[in-house]
Amino acid sequence: MTRPSPTATTSAPPRSTYAKYLAALGPGFLFAGAAIGTSHVVQSTRAGAEYGIGLLGFILLAILIKYPAFFFGPFYVSVTGKSLIEGYRRTFGKTVVALFALVQLPVLAIIIAAIAITTAGLAGSLLSLSLGAPTIAVVLIAGGCLLTYTGGYRMLDWVNKVFIGILSLTTLLATLAALPMVEWSLYPATAASPLFSAATLVTLVAVLGLMPSDITLAIMNSLWSEARNKARGERCDTEAEKVDFDIGYIGAAILAACFVIMGAGVMHSQGITPADGAVGFASQVIGLYTSTLGEWSGFVVGISAFTVMLTTLLTVLDGFPRMLTAAYHAITRPDGIEEETRRVEGSRPYLIAMLGLSLLAILILFTLMGSFRLFMDFVMVVAFLISPILATLNHFTANGASVPAELRPSRLINAWSLLAIAALVLLSLGYLYARFIH
Template sequence: MPSQDSASLSGEAASAAASRTSHAKKYLAALGPGFLFAGAAIGTSHVVQSTRAGAEYGTGLLGFILLAVLLKYPSFFFGPFYVSVTGKSLVEGYRQTFGRSVVALFALVQIPVTAIIIAAIAITTAGLAGSLVSLTLSPPTVAVILIALCGVLTFAGGYKLLDWVNKVFVVILSVTTLFATIAAVPLVDWSFYPATAVSPLLSVTTFVTLVAVLGLMPSDITLAIMNSLWSEARNKTQGRRSDTTAEKIDFNIGYIGAAVLAACFVIMGAGVMHSQGITPADGAVGFASQVISLYTSTLGEWSGVVVGISAFTVMLTTLLTVLDGFPRMISASWYTFIRPADETETSRNLEGSPAFLVSLIGLSLLAVVILYTLMGNFRLFMDFVMVVAFLISPILAALNHFTANGPTVPPALRPSKLINAWSWLAIATLTLLSLGYIAVRFVL
């Protein structure tokens, strides 16, 4: 007959096992916004700019790209962090920390910026479609059709559809990209800064290119606000708030994954295009075809269709993601702004709301106008998108920092001294680089 002590030990072991299972389920349930972060990030910044950086500079810009990803970490992490300690998004945090005027100014600045990003993602997706099948329609027209289709799916499906579709296709592209990168490694010149780069390291041309590449690396800091809104939506769906540890695990998976894939596209561009002296095409369809050739050159002809479809679906998922995230952000800003000062924030379902629909239609129409007026040169257009994102990044980084350390967060729950120092370093560096870019382009 078992002793009382052994029975007690068995009970404790069972309790510990049940506790571990409960913790594992809690962390798995929290996964979602981090994957959406990766899905939104793995778009033009990776497929276009990272590949182009590798094609023109070999591995010369790889260290700078990884350093930028590391530097920006706190600015992005403050999004899910704020939700975990307050239950509110960063938009509401801006309102309670800085007031309604800052929320209004933030939304007004973001409207044209987000429309430009939507246009950039749509034209890249259209380019991938044109590289897979012969299309009689022009790339901007295909991009408009894609925006319309994704807009309908976003409005009808909401967070649950977005979460499921994004996870499937991000995993597929990640696996194929890792295999293609491994195959390209032997072809890479691993010099710190190859002599065959298109311009010297210490030159205005390289500095301007670097700013353009880093603008959306791993993404625009606006994604931190979108991430906080997705975390809030996930919490409403599950009926409970995820704690800081669960949010951090989810965020780190998406963030590290985006960083790894950024490095992969640089390495593929360096190994397959730079080593052979292939110049990146200026057109959307031409460049998309070159991206597909990165895979066929390393994995074989069989991979062309498979990877092409995978890359297209991931870009399509990115378009879906931003067509959910940006209208969600603008509509949240609107509801936060119009709320009277003496009223507290209420739990509002943004999906399907009138403000969300108006934001979705308005941003889509503005993106269509941009596609037909500013798309004369794909390369210049992409550089413009990245530079705009980079120039506003120090402002967004500062807003996120002060919100995460503001009066709405109890002192005991605020970020650690380490991550705050890290955040200050990011703000200072991004500010200096932005001022340097303005001086180089418009003063000197």
Template sequence: MPPQESSTLTAPVPAKSVYAKYLAALGPGFLFAGAAIGTSHVVQSTRAGAEYGIGLLGFILLAVLLKYPSFFFGPFYVSVTGKSLVEGYRQTFGRSVVGLFALVQIPVTAIIIAAIAITTAGLAGSIVPLTLSPPTVAVILIALCGVLTFAGGYKLLDWVNKVFVVILSVTTVLAAIVALPLVDWTFYPETAVSPLWSVATFVTLVAVLGLMPSDITLAVMNSLWSEARNKAQGRRSDTAAEKIDFNIGYIGAGVLAACFVIMGAGVMHSQGITPADGAVGFASQVISLYTSTLGEWSGVVVGISAFTVMLTTLLTVLDGFPRMISASWYTFTRPAGATETSRTIEGSPAFLVSLIGLSLLAAVILYTLMGNFRLFMDFVMVVAFLLSPILAALNHFTANGATVPVSLRPSKLINAWSWLAIATLTLLSLGYIYVRFIF
């Protein structure tokens, strides 16, 4: 598909009204929420509540707060430059960093796709009896979502995601409200599976926070979605509109993470229910959280909603990850000194190759590394956490790099906030390496 010159995309222009401008910008933030409300919420947040009551809730909310600048720099960079973070990495650090970023992300993103797919398959198995194994169902779902993603592009993804995220959000908030009286609000209950100051709790905390509210790679995907929306509209959204769109998705993801913790604490922890290790068994427990709080009527409705949201999460990452890898390929292979072009990523040969390659790699992972669902999920979260300080630093220096005019760079407050996040994530990552491999 021929490239489109970047000059065809105009700078921010006034919309018909203030409301119209902000409504037009909505989209990437919802996709952010759709991608985030996946395994980190349905699996890890619920399990945290089931095993620790609300003992880890404060840490989860602090993680969401702490990581905010690292994620916000994605749509922010698009609003001031018109380019994604992938192009920002090249112009700030050079081609080698873009190539290294893509090489590291290929196995990581395939693992995340496999994790989301097996969770979605588990939810499907909790709704209707399945004769096929969970990995096989997961592979079928990856194939179907891959076809839809390639055929529908950004517009289909945006519409489907908004509908089902809203449905699950409403039912989850209602279920959490009903579960509130069942929760033991002790700061760190004695019934937690391990003491607060223990290696076991620290390791679990790292695993839970790895994708809370999501992997920082999602900032790059968000910037690419913002770029795609701008191309579809023929104009670039300004920073204020981007921030509103992002905040809606980000705050929503944080609120729903807290809701899943509360449901796990109120329904499972209070009754001493141990989270199941299998994907189907755990998914059935998640559905029971709704039926025990909202009533039997909610079982089918919420089960279908949870499944469809996980399905849209799978759709989202099967668009976002190949989009990110193919954008990295085009950026990396552009000769030094060549004029930058703004390519249409979706439907391109690189996107198709990335989509097929990541899907096949995810299928291999599902059939070879899925012996224990719980251990696999912990591995996914820990890998994401160990990479988070590096990605946070890349985003920080790109947002404050030479490609961003000094007058438009992030404020001193958000930069200090970002430095705090980088330092904290680095210390926690080093601490995890120490207790797991040295201590």
């Protein structure tokens, strides 16, 4: 869909096609690790529990539609060597970068809190801890900050690949076992609300908000690609970036479908209502596996689900501060200086951003967590309403003056991107009308 860019920024010796693709792998897996979190474990499972497979088509369609907005992250790195944050600066100026960081600051803290409380719920369920979920979440955030800050990109990349592999295998097995229990109806009569209703639209927006993830993940992906390139000493071309990204993106889509099917087969078919508390819901998720794979799988799968949620927490504890640090560098770099020489990973601004976001997330955990379900819906809706803006920024950055005309996205993917932006705007307006006006 895109024309290839120069393959490297250094005079590295030619490598085989297989070696080129293998060397590129990393950011796409981190994308999957960040995406396969609350959106999959919580919202996809809940969608299946309440609507059977009635919302599965909408979820897959949303993932398909959002593809260009996410792909423009690694694409931009492949043709410029720079992250989307730098692309925003070159395309729209420092003011837009500053506004982006300002608006994202509370959103990022809310997402960290949402991921931490879900991870804490799994930990509490597995270990039968007497501590409250918010307290466990604080411990996880503190430990995650320490691991991420000291381990950096290489540690994150390795840990993520191992745990994503474990969860993917067990989830596929559990899904296959749940298939016979699914009611294969386009929209079951037993769904929580009629298809054409305000209640279903509100639920759909809440489910799609982070499906497969918040579009800020495109920016994080570009920063991880930039970090990988620096670690390797050369830049991956567009084709290799696309292969790496597609593996992570398609994997996230497949696992989203798996969690919907498990929720539909195990919970919806038996009329099990999703629990409102983090620990209670986590216990139900683990129960999806034990009821399909057998009691032996409960602890094993529970551990894998916890470790993947922990990996999700680690990726955002790295990616969000990385993003804010890159924004700070873009804003404070004097005009006329194109190359950024300051380091992002492990720098003082990175540490300040990590600690600041973590403290804000902890504050949210102890003040806004009256209802796990309402809190999760709020997170998803906020992410969804911001999506059209981020998708627009990514589209025009990928087609901006900083990208040579011959290397810009093809007409097909640009048309796809504009269609996605229009769909996101219309659905957001529909949600606002159904929620506050109708």
